[in-house]
Amino acid sequence: MSIVTDPARPAVAPEAPPATRRKGSFGFNTISTREKVVRYVLLVFVLLITIGPFLWQLSTSLKGSGEDIYTRIPRLLPAQPTLDHYGAVADTIPVWDYAKNSLVVAVLVVGGNVLGASLAGFALSRLQFRGRRIVLGLFLATLVLPGEVTIISQYVTVREFGLANTLFGVALPGMIGALNVLLMYNAFRALPIEVDQAAIVDGANAWQRFVYIGLPSVRGTISVVAIFAFIGAWDDFLWPLIVLTDPNKYTLTVGLQYLSGTFSNNPRLIAAGTMIAFVPIVIVFATLQRFFFKGVEEGAVKG
Amino acid sequence: MRYNRWFTPWVLVIPALAWLMVFNLWPSINTVILSFTNARPIGGGTFVGLRNFERLLHDDQLRWALLNSVIYMVVCLPFLTILPLLLAVLVEKKLPGITFFRTAFYTPVVASAVVVALIWQWILDDRGLVNGLAEKLGVISGPLPFLSDQWLLLLSAISLTIWKGLGYYMIIYLAALGNVGRDLHEAAAVDGAGPCRRFVHITIPGVRGTMILISILISVSALRVFSELFILSGGKGGPGGRDNSVVMLIQQYSQGFEGNLGYASALSIVLFFVTVVPMLVLARLNRRGAEA
Numbered sequence: 264m265s266i267v268t269d270p271a272r273p274a275v276a277p278e279a280p281p282a283t284r285r286k287g288s289f290g291f292n293t294i295s296t297r298e299k300v301v302r303y304v305l306l307v308f309v310l311l312i313t314i315g316p317f318l319w320q321l322s323t324s325l326k327g328s329g330e331d332i333y334t335r336i337p338r339l340l341p342a343q344p345t346l347d348h349y350g351a352v353a354d355t356i357p358v359w360d361y362a363k364n365s366l367v368v369a370v371l372v373v374g375g376n377v378l379g380a381s382l383a384g385f386a387l388s389r390l391q392f393r394g395r396r397i398v399l400g401l402f403l404a405t406l407v408l409p410g411e412v413t414i415i416s417q418y419v420t421v422r423e424f425g426l427a428n429t430l431f432g433v434a435l436p437g438m439i440g441a442l443n444v445l446l447m448y449n450a451f452r453a454l455p456i457e458v459d460q461a462a463i464v465d466g467a468n469a470w471q472r473f474v475y476i477g478l479p480s481v482r483g484t485i486s487v488v489a490i491f492a493f494i495g496a497w498d499d500f501l502w503p504l505i506v507l508t509d510p511n512k513y514t515l516t517v518g519l520q521y522l523s524g525t526f527s528n529n530p531r532l533i534a535a536g537t538m539i540a541f542v543p544i545v546i547v548f549a550t551l552q553r554f555f556f557k558g559v560e561e562g563a564v565k566g
Numbered sequence: 567m568r569y570n571r572w573f574t575p576w577v578l579v580i581p582a583l584a585w586l587m588v589f590n591l592w593p594s595i596n597t598v599i600l601s602f603t604n605a606r607p608i609g610g611g612t613f614v615g616l617r618n619f620e621r622l623l624h625d626d627q628l629r630w631a632l633l634n635s636v637i638y639m640v641v642c643l644p645f646l647t648i649l650p651l652l653l654a655v656l657v658e659k660k661l662p663g664i665t666f667f668r669t670a671f672y673t674p675v676v677a678s679a680v681v682v683a684l685i686w687q688w689i690l691d692d693r694g695l696v697n698g699l700a701e702k703l704g705v706i707s708g709p710l711p712f713l714s715d716q717w718l719l720l721l722s723a724i725s726l727t728i729w730k731g732l733g734y735y736m737i738i739y740l741a742a743l744g745n746v747g748r749d750l751h752e753a754a755a756v757d758g759a760g761p762c763r764r765f766v767h768i769t770i771p772g773v774r775g776t777m778i779l780i781s782i783l784i785s786v787s788a789l790r791v792f793s794e795l796f797i798l799s800g801g802k803g804g805p806g807g808r809d810n811s812v813v814m815l816i817q818q819y820s821q822g823f824e825g826n827l828g829y830a831s832a833l834s835i836v837l838f839f840v841t842v843v844p845m846l847v848l849a850r851l852n853r854r855g856a857e858a
Contacts, residue, residue: 294659305656306667313671313733319695320685333693383582392575398583405590407845409790411813412838413593415820415830416600420593422609439585469574498678500793501813505820516680523684524801530688537681548676552669 317541324348324534332530348535352522355532357511358539361518365497365540368434368514372496373489375438380488383439384447385477389459390469399448405441411501418505430512433503437496443488450484451477486554490547497544515540600831607825618832627803628833631810634795635840638724638811639788645728646784647777650735655769657736658743668740672733679730683797686726687713690798719804723794730794731787735780739773746772778852785844789837792817812837 294302318339326332327343352358386392387399417436418427426432454477462472478485500516507513513521519540523533548555601618605611622628657668674682689695690712697709712722746769754764770777792813795803803810803818810818812833819830 294661299661302656302659302661306661309653309656310667310670312729313674316682316685316689317673317677319689323688333698337695337698379581379585382578386575386578390575390578392572395575398579401583401586401591405586407842408590408594409786409837409841411790411792411816412834412841413590413597415816415827415834416593416596417589418820419596419600419605419827420588436585436589439582441582441586441590444582469578473578494676498676498680500678500680500796501817505817508821516678519680519684520797520801523687523797530691533684534688537684541677541681544676544678545673548673549669552665552672556665556668 320534320537320541323530324538326531328531348529348531349539351532352536352539356518356522356536358515358518358522358536360511361513361515362539362543364430364512365515367430368503369493369496371431371434372437373492375434376440376443376492377485377489379439380443380447381478381481381485382473383444384449385451385473387444388448388451389454389456389472389477402441402444402448406445414502414505421506427506428508428512429506430514433506433514434496436502437492437499440492443492446484446488447481450481454480483554483557486551490551490555493547494544597831597834600828601835603828605827605831607821607827611828614828618829621829622832622836627807627810627815628812628836630808631812631815632836632840634720634809634811635789635791637720638727638791639785639844641721641724642728642731642784642788643781646731646735647781649728650732650780651739651769651773651777653732653736654739654743655765658740668737671736674730674732675734677730679793680797682730683726683794686722687798690722713798713800714805716805716808719799719809720795723791723798723809726794726798727788727791731784735784738780739776742773742776743769775852778848782845782848785848786841789841789844812840 319337322339322341323332325344325346325348326341327345328347330341330343387395421427421432421435424432424435426435458476459472462476467475498516499514500520503514503517504520507517510518510521519533519536522536600611602613602615603611604614604617653671657664657671691697692709692711692713696712697706700706701709710718712718750768750772751764754768759767790813791811795809795811796814796817799809803814816830816833816837818824819826819833
């Protein structure tokens with residue numbers, strides 16, 4: 264049973280061999296001190312480019328109202344650090360309601376995808392039925408189509424359901440993504456068919472095989488699907504911008520655009536707003552990143 | 567031996583299939599239907615024949631949008647195919663703390679485009695970080711209008727897209743690098759090839775397939791750009807609406823009293839053809855390269 268694997272979560276995670284110099288070997292695995300220094304210098308340089316702007320924004324959001332944020336010699340550390348602007352954002356726009364709205368949409372999308380995609384992925388990969396290939400082909404075909412092409416008629420559909428200008432309308436179309444169905448299909452396929460056959464001999468029905476054999480072996484892919492569904496829903500801008508017209512129902516991204524368009528005279532305020540949208544997603548990603556990088560590492564370790 | 571009742575698989579597939587039909591397949595068909603009408607955002611609409619498509623031909627904003635899209639794609643392609651590969655090579659070696667760097671480099675991808683565009687808007691402001699530093703160093707005498715000049719605004723949005731995409735493509739390359747045989751590198755190193763020569767002659771050919779895939783992804787996403795340009799231009803599409811993208815035009819016609827879902831659908835069809843063409847060209851290049 265221990266051969267059960269999932270591409271994103273190897274059952275046997277091979278440890279990287281210790282980088283010791285083998286006797287008589289060329290020593291390709293060891294890194295010279297000079298190379299190490301060069302690599303770290305480059306890493307820190309890229310780090311400044313990728314993280315710098317976020318730190319600058321964080322710093323701006325913490326600078327006091329009396330502090331000159333336009334100084335020609337930029338100061339990263341605020342002279343009069345304050346959290347006032349975070350309160351001020353909440354006085355200007357209902358930012359916490361927006362955060363709650365974003366969360367509601369994200370939770371609906373995550374739940375829908377985890378449930379719908381794993382059910383469909385399991386059926387498509389482990390159960391035999393007529394029309395299986397056609398259904399699979401349909402899912403594949405939609406991947407070629409950029410979402411923006413159908414966004415207008417998608418809005419028309421949601422409007423006809425009476426869900427225009429509702430949070431449920433924002434979440435609904437993304438609740439089962441074709442890509443996620445295919446990801447789950449791939450994950451379930453890695454499971455050897457003999458396991459199913461053994462379970463059938465033991466009298467397990469399809470539902471039991473799904474719950475007790477399928478699901479436990481694809482936890483890795485499920486977490487990848489969940490992470491990306493969450494990030495995608497939380498970050499989405501165009502779709503909620505089209506669906507939502509009432510400023511009380513905005514999600515965070517649309518609300519931030521509203522804030523910057525209406526009250527753009529105070530950079531500290533907008534900085535605080537962006538941090539409110541940015542920090543939760545970073546925390547989510549930082550805590551779950553090991554699931555995400557695991558699949559990548561698997562490929563990187565071998566060879 | 568019967569594995570399951572005939573309807574069991576369908577019960578499991580039906581939800582996903584229903585979603586596919588209602589939110590992917592039907593909208594694809596409906597886009598074509600709508601493009602022949604003058605439907606409004608609130609509802610209604612009648613058949614207007616080819617009027618929307620005639621209007622496309624005389625739409626100056628669409629012409630600018632298409633030009634911007636091509637510029638976007640042409641500038642993004644070289645930067646986003648090469649830089650992430652170099653990054654992937656940099657984070658490939660398992661040095662202490664490498665997970666931190668990988669996660670940090672991926673952060674701009676995880677952040678919303680709206681968030682990063684607002685951050686850049688502040689950095690590129692007339693009195694922001696870049697102009698302030700450049701003036702201090704005496705490189706420029708007055709602030710550069712990054713956000714109000716037609717071409718500088720486009721360039722700012724392009725750099726933002728490149729910056730935000732680095733980590734995304736880095737991860738794809740990183741997965742591909744794992745499949746490039748280390749023995750090849752060792753053999754070349756024994757033969758006296760330096761890191762640069764090994765990069766050109768071993769790494770690049772080794773990730774060639776991934777490179778083609780990535781260039782398709784870059785082209786398509788450059789043509790679909792929305793949030794970066796929308797936020798940096800304050801939702802206005804730059805001076806005289808000359809910094810719009812096709813998706814921004816679609817969004818503009820989706821709302822308000824001026825909204826026209828029929829015309830927005832015609833624009834969607836333009837977007838479809840514009841994104842499919844580079845996909846086909848690159849896929850063909852890939853096949854020809856594989857045969858040669």
